Amino acid sequence: MQDATTFIDATTADGYLLVLAIVLPVIGILLSLALGGRFIERITLVLLLAGVCVAIAIFAAVLHSDRLLVYIVGDWQPPLGIALRADGISAAMVLTIAVIIFAIGLYARSEFGQQNGKATRASFAFWTLLLGIWSGLNAVALGDDLFNLYVALELLTFAAVPLVCVKGYEETIRAALRYMLFALIGSILYLLGTALIYGAYGTLDIALLADRVRPEPVAWTAAALMTVGLLAKTALFPLHLWLPPAHAGAPAPGSAVLSALVVKGSFILIVRLWFDAMPGLLTFTAAQLLATLGAGAILFGSALALRQARLKLLVAYSTIAQIGYLFFIFPLAGGDSGNELGASIAWTGGWLQLFSHAFAKTAMFMAAGLIAEALGHDRIAELGGIGRTLPITVIAFGLAGLSLMGVPPSGGFVAKWMLLSATVIEGQWWWAAVMLIGGLLAGGYVFMVLGKVLGENAALTLRVPIARHREILVLAVALCAVFLGLVPLQPSDFLAIGRPEMQMTAVQ
Amino acid sequence: MSSAALYGYCAAILVGLGLYGVVTRPEILRKILAFNVLGTGVFLLFGVFARRGADAGLRADPVPQALVITGIVVAFSATALAVALLVRLNKETGEVAIASDDSEEAGKQGVRR
């Protein structure tokens, strides 16, 4: 017998993989502290390799079974207990997280590597915080309980903030403090909304809430508070002030993980909130409002990126802009969009934008990091001639830029193309205009950099030689963004696993 | 008005007070203090819902109470981390407040590896 309080799903056979995904990094953190940081670099890389295998296993399991993976922790059914769930989106997210963090781990070996396994302050902090970010991200992607997600968000914040100032420079400490304040307010507003939801509906499990939530003032207040809090953490315009100094000031591997993955964690929660926990609440007005802020982010972020004198700041402002595209999911794939085909196209496009931006931004920050290491500075005006000495790096930067501009072949192109198609199908052509302008502006700042980089400068001397294998690593990450462009230009079945309303393949 | 509702209104005002303190006090230490007041307001709201959920022989619903305990611990560690950042910044530069606008600062940052 099923009523609103009984629970439908039960632990699936390979649900234990979800637990492993969250627990593997925790083991690393505990080992790191217990061993005093010795061998933490090796431990992290081994765990990351294992984590990639677990992520592939989760992906394969979801693909093969064509339904959710579920794990009921401790065998206590929600609403009393906590459930972990992996749908197509979560599986893809966990895989992206594992691969990108593994690549960042390999990239960071030269800057934070350990000799003879000894731990310095920076190496201990970097690897432990990286493990913390990884655990937090997996917990956010797989969790299905609003309070469990709050703890996961805090885990993510506490790991990300010290990463910004791990090198100890004064301006990075200021940036980290500002980031901390924004993130704390964001979390507490999210918790306030969670309190209201519990008080009104008696459960925090997202699957159960989908049945219980009604469009009433309590739900609206909770949704508004939680969204504002999460927007502050995602740095959506106009709450983006903390991002440029923090992401630009962090060391290059830190910037990569922050821009590519950490800001996406809170975005995933916004989507889960509006699409999964409270689907009836996503009205036309609410969706248009979110997308308007996204449009503002695209225009404002791209315009500011054009005005930057330093490469890392330019890439950071570009992150602000690219996050704006993600918010077009709400009007185009939301419940009130009125068109199933458009909704599923927009859903695939939006998520593809998230994944391809993650790879592209990682490659961009890695490339910027290599250039800054080689030259000792990252002033754009003085980058001339680096194209000759670090050609692979520059090619990688260019390929990543293709994704940001939305030019084929790249995942960014497919994503933006699908979002554009969805705007046309649904008659919301005003977003198409914003996307086109955004693409032009992105082209502007990418070519601004490439132009300088490919310029002539006979007097260029490298401060530090850059190992070839690091450049090839950056190129490999950029190629991932390109390979995402090889997916067929139609709504993805995989990304719709676990959500029946999105399941629709292209018209034959 | 029941006692739970009374504390509910109390919690609502505490949230507003804390939020005002965080936004308007320029010194970081005062912002952290106001954040703690804001946090206690949110926890009090949980407590109100716990009290309203008294049933089956229990004086209050234990789930929100457990959530509050977790929340208090997390809020303390946030305070400790924020304070450590503040003290470190002060040691380097003598500042006690940071501008909310980063535009001049972003331009000043020198690049380091």
Place this chain on the structure above:
Amino acid sequence: MTLAFACEIVLAGLLLAIATWTIAARTAFAAIAVFMVYGLLLSIVWVTLSAVDVALTEAAIGGGVTSMVLLGAASALRGSKAAVPRLNLPFKITAGVLCALVSGTLATVVFFLPDVAPTLAPVAKENLAESGLGNPVAAVLFVFRALDTLLEKVVLLLALVGVWSLSSDQTWGGVPELRLYKSPSPILVFLAQILPPIGIIVGIYMFWAGASQPGGAFQGGTVLAAMWLLTMMARLQDVPSTSARWLRLLLVVGPMAFLAVGLAGFYFADSFLAYPASIAKPLIIVVEATLTVSIGVTLALLVAGPPERVPQQ
């Protein structure tokens, strides 16, 4: 209007007055002193809300160690003559209006709450016997929602790593400075000699009793942390070096035990973080004991701050 309710109105009014005083106080020290009072008052409020476990936690952590951390910061910042930007009046008014809006919305929501509240108390009561514990809050923390508690322990440790990472490269692995007193007053030394034995017994009892009465690992651990901090501040004990092997092991023994039991649950109880029915209670007590120690050490080190002195070899 009963006497009890009249008292509660007075209590709530006092709470709001003290909160306003904290926000509006002139100096940081005044604000923190008032905040300590606020924390203690709040724990009384929690008792009237039938939440004794929360009251203990709020008194210990909210009013206690938080105030210690803030006082330490205030004394470190005391000498700063930095210019503080003044915010203009229109900004303050806008902020005030927005915050009043938020408060008003919340108050309206509270006003329109239905008489019958959704609650998980019956479900918790039903499963309480199966969980092996007598204290429902402890059951939620360590049995029903154990994943939250595990992740929360990781959050605590990461916050500590973050705090430690703020030391300089030379003093890494060194000794934190508890910067409250340059030379402790005789009263402090006296208290530090008298209180810790009592405090340690209280802390252990709070953890032990937490299985069936209000209390538990967090509350007991905080009391232990406070006693340790007291002896360190009175210079009766040296602050340990953060690279000391015993310190690191004490930090992780709790979460490691918790995680190990959780992983063992895969084989012995069919699920992660499930306990085999026959030994549930003793197992949870053992895990809580290790967690009490770890929590105490972690909280004390979070108060102590980043290492600032090179370790003596």
